[in-house]
Amino acid sequence: MNLPYEREEKNISTEELLSTGRDILMKEAAALELSAKGIGEEMARAAHLVSRCRGRVVVSGLGKSGHVGRKSAATFASLGVPAFFLHATEGAHGDLGMVCREDVGYFISNSGETRELIALIPYFKRLGAPIIAVTGNSESTLAREADIVLSCHVDSEADPLRLAPTASTTLQMAVGDAVAGMATLLLGLQKEDFALFHPGGSLGKKLLLRVSDLMGSGDRMPVTNQRAKVREALFDITSKGYGATAVVDDGGLLVGVFTDGDLRRFIEKKGLEGLELPVSQAMTTHPRVIGPERLAVEAVRIVEEWEVSALIVVEDGKPVGMVHIHEILKAGVA
16 A cells, blocks of 8 residues: 555654644644624524424534544534534435425535535425534635524634544534533533433433432331331341341331341440340441432432441431442442
C-alpha cells in the first residue's frame, strides 16, 4: 500500500507533543467559549421548537457532521425528545418516507452547501416541517432555507494542519447538547423520567430501584421478640443470612436490632451465661432504618454514613423487611 506520506515516526520531543495537544484543546475550548458568549434568541427559539415538536427531531448530516448528528439524535432521545438520525444520502433514496409533517428537521453542515443535505430541504418544505440549521456559514444555502440558524462558525480548525474537522465538530456537538438541555428544561424532565429511558444501565438502577425491590421480607426477614433469649436471637441472626435480627415488642413494633457484633460484645461482657438472658439486654436501640419506597441509592448513603451492613425496612413503626449492602451491590446500584 503506497501512502502519500512516510509512516515512520518523526523524532519529536514529549514537550512538543504535549504543546500540540494543549493547543488543540485550547483552540476547541476557545471556540466553545466564544459561542457561549454569543448565544442569542435563535438558540432559545430552537429549544422551543424542539420542545413543542409533536413528532420527532429528524437529525441529518453527512461525513463528520453526520457522526455528530448521530450523537445529537441520541442525546435528544436520551433527554426525552423523540429523535432519529437520517443519513442524508439514504434520505434521498427512500428514507424520507420516515418523515412526517409533525417532525422538525435538524440539519448539520459546516459549509451549509452539502449537496445531499440540501436535496432534502424541498421535501421538508412541502410537508411544512420546520428546519433548524447548524452551520458554520450563515450565508449558505442551508442557512437561507432554514427556519432557524444556529451558527457554528470557527475561525480555524484545531488540528496542526488547521484542516480537519475538529473545532467545528466539537462546537456542533456542544450546540446539540445545549439545544437538547434547554428543551429538557422546557419539558420539565425529572431524574425519574430520565431513568425510564435508561432502565438497563446503572443510572436507571440508581434512580428507579427502590428498597422494596431489594429487601428480604416475610419468611426471609429475621425478627425476634424482645423477651426471647439471646441464644434464640442467635438462631435468627445466622439462619437468615443478614448478620442481624430486628427486635420487636409484643405489638410488633420495632424496639431495636441485635447484630453479630452485639452478640460478641455481650458475650465478652457476660460470658456464655449471657446466652440465657433476654435479647432486650443485648440489643442496640434506635437502629438505622429506611422506608420501603425510598430509593435504593439512599440506602447506600445510609449504610456508608453509619458503617452498617444492613438496614431494617420499617413501615408504620413495624419492620417489614431487611436490606443488606451485598444485595444492593449485586443489583448494581452502588
